[in-house]
Amino acid sequence: MxxxxxxxxxxxxxxxxxxxxxxxxxxxxxxxxxxxxxxxxxxxxxxxxxxxxxxxxxxxxxxxxxxxxxxxxxxxxxxxxxxxxxxxxxxxxxxxxxxxxxxxxxxxxxxxxxxxxxxxxxxxxxxxxxxxxxxxxxxxxxxxxxxxxxxxxxxxxxxxTQRVNVAAGVRFSTDISRQYNDQQIELSLDYRAYQAQVTSPQDDFKVVIRQNYRDDRSVYNLRPTNVRVFDQLLEYRALDLRNTFPGGNEFRYFDTRTLFSRANYVEKISRLADRNVAYVQAGRPRSPQAYTQFDDFNGLFVVDHLESHNGSVEADYAETVFTLLIDELPNVSVYANGAFNFWALNDRNRLTYDAALGGYRGTIWLKQGVYNYDYAVTGVVPPISRSGVGPTIGNESLIEGDFSQTENDYEIFVYQRPPAARADQLVGYQKISYGKRK
Known part of the structure; x- marks a missing residue:
């Protein structure tokens, strides 16, 4: 005992x-x-x-x-x-x-x-x-x-639990210099139906906005720009532009649901005795290019096996090869990035420069399916985009670009700690989409 x-x-x-x-x-x-x-x-x-x-x-x-x-x-x-x-x-x-x-x-x-x-x-x-x-x-x-x-x-x-009502919308940024690149979320929080005591609404409610289900693309500690106490309404507008996000670009994708032939954006399949190797179609920087519309999973992926449709146990793992054709960027690390790696930039998804190839290449073991991904960098590098001036801190924008037309999903989370409670509770949730294709 x-x-x-x-x-x-x-x-x-x-x-x-x-x-x-x-x-x-x-x-x-x-x-x-x-x-x-x-x-x-x-x-x-x-x-x-x-x-x-x-x-x-x-x-x-x-x-x-x-x-x-x-x-x-x-x-x-x-x-x-x-x-x-x-x-x-x-x-x-x-x-x-x-x-x-x-x-x-x-x-x-x-x-x-x-x-x-x-x-x-x-x-x-x-x-x-x-x-x-x-x-x-x-x-x-x-x-x-x-x-x-x-x-x-x-x-x-x-x-x-839905104890407060959230009304939200997405538009391009009100910042003139970023209106072609960023998206802006404006929202209001109605707490008239909230039964717990609210003594200081601007402090009691904690609002978080997240882009494309990514915690690394979240904004915390938002403060309301207008407190309408008698209406029990909080308004969050873009006075300081903290609720503005880079629009990003539509995600690249590839399809490895079958390893017997090449599917979308798969350049080659090598079926070796002990493993399969899938070569994803080589990519180039998209930031200097015009925006192109196409559907994606907003960075997510699905696991599937085309022959059996039982991906859980019949989908194989393939050594998936990513290639980015770009001149070497000094003092910079380049990554293939996506939900498959929880958006973490680490050794598992790092690419290395190959002078003979004229670009960066790396391999990641991935289960068969359809994957969204993009390329991200860390470090201080010169900009590739046409409008960039001066050095840029490395991120996805450098290679992929930012466009205000990009289709993105946003979520709003509202937290509050009721009186006598010892922890924050999630008392409101709203999901909104921008540029959704019909």
Whole structure:
């Protein structure tokens, strides 16, 4: 009994101190970590992964969150999942597990399948996230049951309740110098139906805007430009342009649902004895070019296997080769960027310059499917765009360009900490699209 008590205390202390609260894969043998709401009977639908992990707290029974991932060791291992609660800034809250969970907050992941007829063998795991009590920000932590200090990956998700009404719209920037490049979100927050006490609305409500489901493209700490107390309305207009985002460009994409022939934007498939190699069509900078309209997933991806339509266990992993034809950029790192890597710029998706090729090239192991991506840089580099003047801090704009016509999705999150509560709650959520094709 004493041993069990000490174990629980140690485990609780460890998770309170050591776990990251970002989307990240720590163990490189973990791959294709998906977290999505299960909408209706979409268990085998490849498009299910385009549903981002945000659920109304009242819909958890009918729309549970589902985790899927692959273990490339191809050996069955025991994994466990634990949930941590975070405030609006994604710092761990002070809540105890019993304050936001209905059951014991440490569960085994027992549902798995073995890959079928793939050159790269793997175990595919599936786990349904249990119901939770409070709306807010959460992080799902998966760790090795044999070593609780070995965290394998973490995934963020959100539960919301609609206690306030959000009205929002998107337009091009009111800044004359950026009206052809940026998009501006203006919104109002109506809290007349909010039942909790609000003493200082401009301080009590925390508004966050996110572009294309990317936490690295989020704006925090927005302040209302107009407080209409009698109408119980907050207005957020573009006085300081903090609610302005670079428009970006439509995402590049490629299709590897089949490895028997070349599909869209795949230059070559090499079917070797021990692996498949897919060469994505070589790209060039698009920032000097005019905007071109085409459909995309706004940076997301789907896993699919064209021959069987059972991508979960029959889709193979391919050594996917990215090529960007551009002169070498001194003191700069270049990356193939997308949701497949949680938008992180690290060694996994870094490209290296090849003088004989005349560009940058890199390989990433990706499961078969349809992927959106773009090219990003870090460092201080001269601009490529026609309108740029002076040095530019490296990002996606340098190679891809920014256009105010680009189709993008935006989300507005409204947080508030009710009286006597000990953590922030997500009390309002709204999604809006700009330039949606019909």
């Amino acid at each position: 004493l041993y069990c008590t000490l174990f629980i205390i140690h485990c609780t202390f460890f998770f309170a101190q050591a776990q990251p609260t970002v989307d990240t894969i720590i163990d490189p043998r973990m791959a294709t970590v998906l977290l999505y709401p299960q909408l209706g009977s979409t268990v085998g639908d490849p498009a299910r992964t385009l549903n981002v992990p945000i659920v109304n707290i009242d819909d958890q029974v009918n729309t549970p969150l589902v985790l899927e991932f692959d273990d490339l060791t191809a050996v069955y291992r025991n994994f466990r999942a634990k949930i941590i609660h975070c405030n609006a800034d994604w710092k761990r809250s002070v809540l105890n597990d019993v304050e936001f969970t209905y059951e014991y907050n440490d569960n085994p992941i027992t549902e798995y399948q073995v890959s079928v007829a793939t050159k790269i063998p793997y175990y595919h795991y599936r786990y349904a996230v249990p119901r939770l009590k409070l709306p807010g920000n959460y992080v799902l932590v998966v760790y090795n049951e044999q070593n609780q200090e070995q965290i394998l990956f973490t995934r963020r998700f959100r539960l919301y």
